[in-house]
Amino acid sequence: MGSVVSVLRRHPAVVLALVVLAAVLALMVAGQGVVAQWLGTGFVVLVVLRTSVDMVRDVLRGHYGLDILAVVAMVATVAVGEHVAALIVVVMLTGGEALEEYAATRARAELTSLLARAPQVAHLVLGGSERQDGEPSVRDVPVEEVERGDLLLVRPGEVAPVDGELVGEEGTFDESSLTGESLPVTRGPGERVLSGAVNGHRAVTVRAVAVAADSQYQQILRLVESAEDAKAPTVRVADRFAVPFTVVSLLIAGVAWWASGDPVRFAEVLVLATPCPLLIAAPVAFLGGTSSAARSGIVVKGGATLEALARARSVAFDKTGTLSVGRPTLARVDAAPGFEADEVLRLAASAEQFSSHVLADGIMRAARDRGLRLGEGSGGQEHATHGVAATVEGRQVVVGKLAFVRETDPTAYPSGLGPGQTSVSVAVGGRFAGNLVLVDPLRPNAAATVGVLRGLGMQEVALLTGDQLATARSLGQEAGVDRIEAALLPEDKVRIVGQMAHRPVIMVGDGVNDAPVLAAADVGIAMGARGSTAASEAADVVITRDDIGKVVQAVDIGRHTYRVALRAIWLGVALSLGLMVVAALGYIPAVAGALTQELVDLAAILYALLALRPGTRHPEVLESAATDHPVAVGT
Structure with missing residues (x-):
């Protein structure tokens, strides 16, 4: 209900049109027909002027849409004194726009309740004080106010607000917000913690090394924003019918006027040419489609x-x-001649302690699972997208892509890989030591x-x-x-x-x-x-x-909804055209035409509601019932 009120607040023209329509009808019932006509006509003229400005702007940009048909319908109905019909067109025009926005707002509201995870507040550690529970005293500040060098507390399950270095004991972080991977990584004192990473089960303290605007999370969001701005606008499906429907309507009305010699006949036809089926049927169908998708665990942001x-x-x-x-595990170690598999894995895992790459955790976990003790490293340096180099127990260890390791030993060679496998090459003391083969199987x-x-x-x-x-x-x-x-x-x-x-x-x-x-x-x-x-x-x-498999379902719901929207529009157009022909022969007066047109609108809307039904089910793409339940976002 709140979203409906919010949309209406952003579209006061809908409320105003309904109020004016109610006032006009009340005046007519009270016998004040002249006042009602002046009120209705004046309001419609104002709407025509406002809509015409937008229409001219669209035409200058080469876009011909429903505004043309709406303006023609409103002008024609006002010209013959059918101010009530004109007001109904205004209600449908503004209501259709509001309904489309309501569908988008509802989808975004559902999305926000699931995914509102972007860091907004940081816990600034206050110097020299500690609470009774052992946690440092903090003051919450907007993330934009964090400065380099500030000490920040990140509680369990919270998102790191800015890029920082870990202070104190080591911590475990879920970096899926940065890599799309679900494997947690362990960070030690002095290691980098990127904004967007989710803290594990223990509170940690980090020292900010960047302000929010310069942190990793915000940099990527800016790239997203620029890509979003470059997106071309989508033409609404109903807009494609506007110009041809307008031309055909004017042609039928013109022929009726010419054949009968009566200008009223022209108006009687155009009363039935109001674009209400076009204005309302598609938004109703798309609203039904977004609702159907949401029930299936698919949030769609608009028609x-x-x-x-x-x-x-x-x-x-x-x-x-x-x-x-998305959960890489070690499949095997292909050790080079002169190296033992466990030793290659142990040294590689020791060097990977300096890496933030998603595969590093899998390598370290595999070493620990085999009971291997990781060596202390020094001078660790990560080369972005290539690998990591560190000194472990006095030996230089290089771990990463094959090309990166070949810079140390050109004789390094690849391992044969099966489906879903990837390899990490290792060099020890300047010599190629082998490859670690990890597997991330296909869904x-x-x-x-x-x-x-x-x-x-x-x-x-x-x-x-x-x-x-x-x-x-x-x-x-x-x-x-x-x-x-x-x-x-x-x-x-x-x-x-x-x-x-x-x-x-x-x-x-x-x-x-x-x-x-x-x-x-x-x-x-x-x-x-x-x-x-x-x-x-x-x-x-x-x-x-x-x-x-939900990707298939999303496409299917889109196609089902689009078909329903098209058929609802065609139903309204066909009924309107048929009634226009009857009106052209003089059998439907203007007032009766306006009332009949509302029945056409109702038929189109009722058909559009079929979009609430689910589309075609594709059992071959469904996972087992155990994996088809909602998963808590961010886990």
């Missing part, structure tokens, strides 16, 4: 997104956490999802990932995608999606690193159950269950 889903002809997927399960229903999407008309299915080509190729081939692009940065994904030929393009991903391309795509779908707030805010659709 334009449903229309784009219905017309989509390409889809691109991120790999880790989207097509794959059980990923291949079925790709197959069904192709059957639904997707002309291109792509895999876009920052991972190495060999891993991407094996997993992409297993999933059945057409195009595989690997070793990509976020800006590379934005560029590739922008260049895809078959449009509209759907992009599916998770994590802040996917947020820019989700915003730039025609339809961005975020896997919100384990993904990041930034990705979900940037996306047009958020899937709140950890199930890639």
Whole structure:
């Protein structure tokens, strides 16, 4: 109810039109017909003038929409004294716009309740004081007021508000808000904690090394905002009918006037040409579609997104956490001659203590699971997107991509990889020591999802990932995608999606690193159950269950809704045209025409409500019942 009131507050024209209509009807009942006509006519003229300004601006931009038909209908009905019919057109015009916004507002409200995770407040540690519970005394301040060097308390389950360095004991952090990965990472004293990372089960203290505006989280959000601003506007489905319907209506009315010689006949036809079915049927259908999607764990941000889903002809997927399960584990160690597998793993894990990469935790966890003691390292340095180098027990250890390790030993060679596997190369003391092979398997229903999407008309299915080509190729081939692009940065994904030929393009991903391309795509779908707030805010659709098969359901709901909207519009147009022909022959007076037109509106609206029904069910893409339940966001 609150969202309805909020929308009406932003659209006072709807309330004003209803008040004027009620006042006109009351005056007519009271026998004050002249006053009622002056009031109604004056109000409609004001609306016509305001709408005409917007219409001219749209026409100058090359956009011809419903405003043309609405202005013609209002002018024609006022010209023949049918001020009540004109007021009804005003109510439908303003009400249709408000209803569309209500659908978008409702979807965003549901999304906000699930994903409101962006850090807004920081706990500033006050010097020299401690509470009785052992926790330092703090003062809450807006995150924008944090300065470099400030000590901040991050409580269990909270999001790090700015980039900082860990002070005191080590802590465990979920960096899914930055990488889209669900594996937690352990940070020691002096190590970097990025904004957007979620603290584990123990309160920690960090020293701010950047203000909010310069932190990792905000930098990516700015890239999302710029990509969002570059998005082309979507034309409403009803707008495509406006000009032809207007032309046909004027033609029928003109022929009726010419054939009968009576100008009233012209008005009688145009009373039945009011664009109410166009104005209201599509918003009602799209509202039904967003409601149907929400019940299925799919949050859709507005009717334009449903229309784009219905017309989509390409889809691109991120790999880790989207097509794959997103939980890399060690499969084997391929040690080079002269090295023992456990020693290679132990030294690599020791060096990975200095890395923030998602694979580092899997390597360290594997070493601990084997009972290996990690060595103390020094001089650790992470080379972004390449790997890490550190001195461990007096030996230089280099861990990372094969090309990075080859800079130390050109004889380093790759390991054979199976589906879903990736490798991390290791050099010890200047010599190639072997490869650690990790596996992140394909989701059980990923291949079925790709197959069904192709059957639904997707002309291109792509895999876009920052991972190495060999891993991407094996997993992409297993999933059945057409195009595989690997070793990509976020800006590379934005560029590739922008260049895809078959449009509209759907992009599916998770994590802040996917947020820019989700915003730039025609339809961005975020896997919100384990993904990041930034990705979900940037996306047009958020899937709140950890199930890639929901992508198929989102497309199907979009197509079902779009079909219902089109049929509702065609129903209204067909009935209106038929009645216009009857009116052209002189059988429907203006007042009766206005009342009859409302029955046409009702028929179109009732048909549009069919969008509330679920679309086609595709059992082949559904995961088991155990994985089809809602997952708590941010876990």
